[in-house]
Amino acid sequence: MAESKREILKKKILDAAEKRIESQGLAALRARDITKDAGCALGSLYNAFEDLDLLILAVNSRTLARLHVSLQNAPASQETPKEKLLALALAYLDFGTKNRNLWAALFDHRMQPGVPVPQWHLEEHAVLIAEIIAPLSQLNPQLDDDTLAARARTVFSAVHGIVKLSLEGRFVALDPDAVQAELSAFMSQYLQGYQPG
Structure with missing residues (x-):
């Protein structure tokens, strides 16, 4: 057709x-x-x-779909949950580095005052957390869903902060050549407290 x-x-x-x-x-x-x-x-x-905001959300939808594919492909060859989480963090850094402006638009765009972000777009962002939940639940199967979601958001927030500050070159940012190694070190240190499930 x-x-x-x-x-x-x-x-x-x-x-x-x-x-x-x-x-x-x-x-x-x-x-x-x-x-x-x-x-x-x-x-x-x-x-x-309808307006420029909805056009930007449509662009962001495309970017989120591509990011989701990158995250899904990242841990495919990894065997342990810790390796999967590390691979996800590095894939996130790689995507942000290669798609800097599109990636930044995911987080920099704001709707007009009083206009909520449409539910369908919020659900698209949820895939970022969903990719983290599966390996985290393998590491801690005793966690309830709410705690697991909170831990996944914490991991995402930490990784996102490291990536964002580094890509923006903020005064506290890591040297670009050191970001990958430091992100790996951070994830390894964070995950040391988790015992395999």
Whole structure:
């Protein structure tokens, strides 16, 4: 079945927005630039997407899907839960490094005041935690679901903080050449307290 003109236009606008974010970052994203790149009128953007926020969420959905695939593929050859968690952390660093602006947009975008993030997009972000829960539950099978989810969020937050500060080159950031080794050391130290389940 052929794509409708509206779907073709929507894809062109989405592709243009993704390329803009990838090359210039979220802060430089402008509706006029997107429609110019897509070869359409400014009003076409708002026919395809309700507003710029929903367009950004659509780009972020694509990025999350690619990140999810990277995380799923990372631990495929690893045997122990600790190795899987370390592989996930390193895959997260690798994805952020290779897709810096798109990755940053996942966390830097804010909806307009008073407008909640749609539930479907929150659920897409949940895959980041879900990938951590499985190996953590193998290490600590006695943990209840709420505690396990909290621990997974803690691991994600720690890894994300190390990656974010390093990629942004903040004053407390690690040297780029040391990030992978230090992230591995952090994960190894954190996981020392866990006994295999």
